[in-house]
Amino acid sequence: MSVSITDYLNSTYDSTLADTTASSELDQDAFLELLLTQLQWQDPMDPMDDTEMVAQLAEFSQLSSLEELNENMDTTVDMLANQLYISATSYVGKEVEAYGSSMSKDGDSISTVTYTLAGDASEVTAHIIDENNDIVASVVLGSEEAGSYSFEWDGLDSDGNEADDGSYAIAFTAYDSNDDSVSVSCSVSGLVSSVYVENGTTYLETTDGRIVAASNVSKVVDTSLSADSDSENSDD
DSSP states (O other), X not given: OOOOHHHHHHHTXXXXXXXXXXXXXXXXXXXXXXXXXXXXXXXXXXXXXXHHHHHHHHHHHHHHHHHHHHHHXXXXXXXXXXXXXXXXXXXXXXXXEEESOEEEEETTEEOOEEEEESSOEEEEEEEEEOTTSOEEEEEEEEEEOSEEEEEOOOSBOTTSOBOOSEEEEEEEEEEOTTSOBOOEEEEEEEEEEEEEEETTEEEEEETTSOEEEGGGEEEEEOHHHHHHHHHHHHHO
């Protein structure tokens, strides 16, 4: 009984894509061996049709091309991930502003927050939330026009006492003159101390202990330029 090369290819298609280059070479050898065996034992009175042979060879060539494409894609993805990581390392030593609400307090060192109002607001309030999801302080900021503003928490709770050091979150509420809610987005600044990749995502760790995804970075400040500028001003 003759073995169809097409059946052989179909039965090994899935494993072919997962095999390494060495396994790929073995499959090619097996294919050629099977083809020669089929030619050797074919019925002289009913030889293999040339068209069928060409079709089988074309199908094998197509599968080989798919395997090659799969390997090339894996290589491209790895190279891209590596390139993104290398690019992200340029953040180290620089201050970044990243979308998010996490902030931290370490003595007098408190994260600087930038918030943006989508429209004019007659009442804006910043709420500081601790790790237990309790509101530690609510700071009334008054009325403000649409735009971006900087906010720095003084570190005091609602009773005027110094809040504990640690991680916090910030949330803003804003209402217009009709008492309708106004959309507010915010980002937090921090100095990047290190970069790492986890599950394909690049993260930045800031000196205040926060972790932000590199994809959330909205602004980068080269602190060395600011230091040089301050030095020049002091010399004057």
